[in-house]
Amino acid sequence: MGSLAKGISLVRHRFFSANPFFLVFHITARCNARCAFCFNWEHVQQARERPELTLEEIARLTARLGPLYQLTLSGGEPFLRRDLPDIIRLFATDCGLQTLTIPTNGMLPARIGASLERALADNPGVHIRLGLSTPEIGPELEAVYQVRNAFAKHQESAALLTALACKYSNLTLTAATLCTAANAGRIRDILAHVRRQMPGFISQLALVRGSLTDDSLKQLDPALARELFRIHRAIFPEDDNRPLAGLLNVLGDSVNEYSLACLERTAPWIPCRCGDRLVVLYDNGDVFPCEYLDRPLGNVRAADFDLKAVLASPQARATVDWIIREHCQCTWECASFVNFFYSPLNMARVLIRYASRPAPPRAVGVVDGDGTS
Ligand code: SF4
Numbered sequence: 001m002g003s004l005a006k007g008i009s010l011v012r013h014r015f016f017s018a019n020p021f022f023l024v025f026h027i028t029a030r031c032n033a034r035c036a037f038c039f040n041w042e043h044v045q046q047a048r049e050r051p052e053l054t055l056e057e058i059a060r061l062t063a064r065l066g067p068l069y070q071l072t073l074s075g076g077e078p079f080l081r082r083d084l085p086d087i088i089r090l091f092a093t094d095c096g097l098q099t100l101t102i103p104t105n106g107m108l109p110a111r112i113g114a115s116l117e118r119a120l121a122d123n124p125g126v127h128i129r130l131g132l133s134t135p136e137i138g139p140e141l142e143a144v145y146q147v148r149n150a151f152a153k154h155q156e157s158a159a160l161l162t163a164l165a166c167k168y169s170n171l172t173l174t175a176a177t178l179c180t181a182a183n184a185g186r187i188r189d190i191l192a193h194v195r196r197q198m199p200g201f202i203s204q205l206a207l208v209r210g211s212l213t214d215d216s217l218k219q220l221d222p223a224l225a226r227e228l229f230r231i232h233r234a235i236f237p238e239d240d241n242r243p244l245a246g247l248l249n250v251l252g253d254s255v256n257e258y259s260l261a262c263l264e265r266t267a268p269w270i271p272c273r274c275g276d277r278l279v280v281l282y283d284n285g286d287v288f289p290c291e292y293l294d295r296p297l298g299n300v301r302a303a304d305f306d307l308k309a310v311l312a313s314p315q316a317r318a319t320v321d322w323i324i325r326e327h328c329q330c331t332w333e334c335a336s337f338v339n340f341f342y343s344p345l346n347m348a349r350v351l352i353r354y355a356s357r358p359a360p361p362r363a364v365g366v367v368d369g370d371g372t373s
């Protein structure tokens with residue numbers, strides 16, 4: 001599906017649907033890595049005791065959900081679920097899903113390749129954005145993931161994904177780097193590696209967030225973070241192959257600037273639409289407004305798998321009111337993306353910026369150095 005069709009669908013969801021626009025679904029808490037920056041660590045540790053929603057239960061949920069534009073299937077490690085392609089198929093057929101993001105740590109190359117290829121072939125109308133986590137390169141990745149031969153597995157996954165991107169136009173590859181106090185000094189090297197050694201990948205930089213086992217990772221100097229984002233944009237100036245990529249990239253830049261301003265505590269408040277337009281569903285059916293607020297909205301198992309009934313409950317409405325009343329604010333890019341999209345003033349600014357930007361350069365091969373020259 002091209003940009004025009006996606007654009008029409010985007011407008012329809014924005015203006016004519018009362019459904020959530022963006023669902024983050026942690027389909028499993030199981031993970032084969034052990035990252036110190038994991039914001040979901042408590043669930044990962046308790047994975048064995050957490051009863052995951054089964055495929056049959058997910059089918060009951062999608063049957064009642066209605067239209068959905070953006071879905072993120074996260075974890076844990078989402079590819080640990082062998083029924084991942086079946087889950088994607090349910091959202092595509094029952095909810096008319098338009099765009100899907102799947103983050104992965106890349107530690108299961110063969111499974112990732114096979115599972116993703118099935119999903120791409122089965123759902124040509126769904127544009128899939130595969131985010132290969134790249135918090136480090138070389139032997140340091142083994143230390144971060146605590147997985148033997150982590151970098152070799154990561155690069156094997158990258159090569160398989162590059163081959164899939166050549167075959168399927170509904171796939172975009174990103175190398176997702178979480179910027180922490182631990183890797184800030186190595187971000188330039190990581191970005192250069194992505195540019196040189198991971199063909200077909202666009203880098204995605206994000207700020208560390210959430211409550212971590214090692215909170216010192218969040219002690220990131222705001223000025224350094226700002227500089228790293230500038231370098232990132234210099235190295236990766238071009239648009240990717242997503243429908244509406246130009247507009248989405250301008251929106252992404254605006255969101256990044258907002259996150260940096262939040263880090264510097266200078267950002268104006270934008271109403272957060274979590275619990276309403278963005279919703280987080282966990283592996284055990286718990287529903288939360290976002291990944292950070294410890295204010296559950298309910299559980300889909302207790303609501304006969306009707307997510308909209310959970311969101312309409314007094315408990316959920318009270319939390320949504322609380323978010324607005326307290327001017328809740330944070331650096332989570334997914335929430336900011338939705339918040340911009342539902343803020344007429346900020347979306348107008350994004351559109352003006354998009355209309356007045358110079359034509360982006362075409363995708364290039366390798367940029368020498370840190371892209372600053
Ligand atoms: S790969 Fe993701 S889910 Fe697993 S430990 Fe690392 S950050 Fe957490």
Ligand code: SF4
Nearest residue numbers: 272290328329330335
């Ligand atoms: S501002 Fe952040 S913490 Fe608050 S509700 Fe939104 S995403 Fe959650």
